[in-house]
Amino acid sequence: MSESLTLDKPRSPRRPAARRNNFELYSWAFMRISGLALVILVLGHLFIMNILDGGVHRINFAFVAGRWASPFWQFWDLAMLWLAQLHGGNGLRTIIDDYARKDTTRFWLKMLLYASMAVILVLGTLVIFTFDPNITA
Amino acid sequence: MSTTASTAAEAGASDRAGASRRSGTFYRGDPGMWSWVAHRVTGVLTFFFLFVHVLDTALVRVSPNAYDEVIETYKTPFVNLLEVGLVGAVLYHALNGLRVILVDFWEKGPQYQRPMLWTTLGIWVLVMIPGTYFMLARTVSEMFGGGH
Numbered sequence: 001m002s003e004s005l006t007l008d009k010p011r012s013p014r015r016p017a018a019r020r021n022n023f024e025l026y027s028w029a030f031m032r033i034s035g036l037a038l039v040i041l042v043l044g045h046l047f048i049m050n051i052l053d054g055g056v057h058r059i060n061f062a063f064v065a066g067r068w069a070s071p072f073w074q075f076w077d078l079a080m081l082w083l084a085q086l087h088g089g090n091g092l093r094t095i096i097d098d099y100a101r102k103d104t105t106r107f108w109l110k111m112l113l114y115a116s117m118a119v120i121l122v123l124g125t126l127v128i129f130t131f132d133p134n135i136t137a
Numbered sequence: 138m139s140t141t142a143s144t145a146a147e148a149g150a151s152d153r154a155g156a157s158r159r160s161g162t163f164y165r166g167d168p169g170m171w172s173w174v175a176h177r178v179t180g181v182l183t184f185f186f187l188f189v190h191v192l193d194t195a196l197v198r199v200s201p202n203a204y205d206e207v208i209e210t211y212k213t214p215f216v217n218l219l220e221v222g223l224v225g226a227v228l229y230h231a232l233n234g235l236r237v238i239l240v241d242f243w244e245k246g247p248q249y250q251r252p253m254l255w256t257t258l259g260i261w262v263l264v265m266i267p268g269t270y271f272m273l274a275r276t277v278s279e280m281f282g283g284g285h
Contacts, residue, residue, distance in 0.1 A: 032241065035234045043231055046224050051271045056211050056220060061201035064194075081191065088184035095177060116188060124191045127198050135200060 027090050034087045041080040065133035074128055081124040089117045172254050176233050179226040186223055217276045221269050228264060232257040 050056055067073045092113050100106035164170075196204040210216055236253045240246040246253075 032238050039231045061204045091180045120191045123195050127195045
């Protein structure tokens with residue numbers, strides 16, 4: 001990114017390639033595609049959970065158990081978890097790249113980000129797939 | 138997690154100070170720039186909420202009681218108000234994201250980016266008025282002596 005904007009030696013034959021791979025192109029496209037899906041998934045989720053029919057006041061364990069009895073809502077929540085976490089994680093990656101001043105700061109903030117993404121994705125996926133409506137208190 | 142946000146905020150603040158020190162001018166922005174700033178802020182806030190929200194939902198694997206207890210905090214007046222803020226942030230991010238997609242892919246998108254911003258904000262207000270009402274109605278009626 002910043003190297004592609006460097007113009008100090010424009011005719012130098014040893015100027016590094018502006019682009020080593022297409023990762024940033026794919027992440028740009030992913031933000032738009034996942035964003036479209038998340039508009040439906042997240043706004044639908046917020047409407048059902050916070051606004052419709054009493055909103056947050058009717059949510060409890062039984063309500064969750066009723067929803068996750070349906071593969072449709074299991075898939076909805078799984079897709080929302082993965083897309084939101086990757087979309088948000090990629091957004092934070094961009095923000096860290098923009099604002100971190102030192103390479104070490106940038107590196108450790110990204111490591112923290114990737115670790116938290118891994119924890120949330122693994123935990124959330126496990127919860128959806130291993131949910132037990134008859135769990136004993 | 139909050140270290141990320143504070144680092145970004147501090148870096149932004151020192152950039153602005155540095156720019157005004159060096160040249161004496163400071164780009165005060167265009168509505169399009171502020172829409173970009175708001176997109177970042179709402180995105181970061183939503184990401185941090187998602188982190189907390191997956192952890193609290195994971196309590197369904199601990200016990201029904203543990204989950205119900207933490208969900209009760211979502212029903213308290215203060216947190217209920219924060220939920221309105223969350224819905225507002227996510228709705229803005231969604232509408233402005235659609236605007237960004239139109240700017241990128243629609244041939245007339247760049248030309249209409251500004252009217253699309255006002256349209257976005259208009260839809261936001263139109264949705265948030267009834268949305269806020271339905272999110273807070275029960276909490277407010279319980280606070281002021283009503284009951285269910």
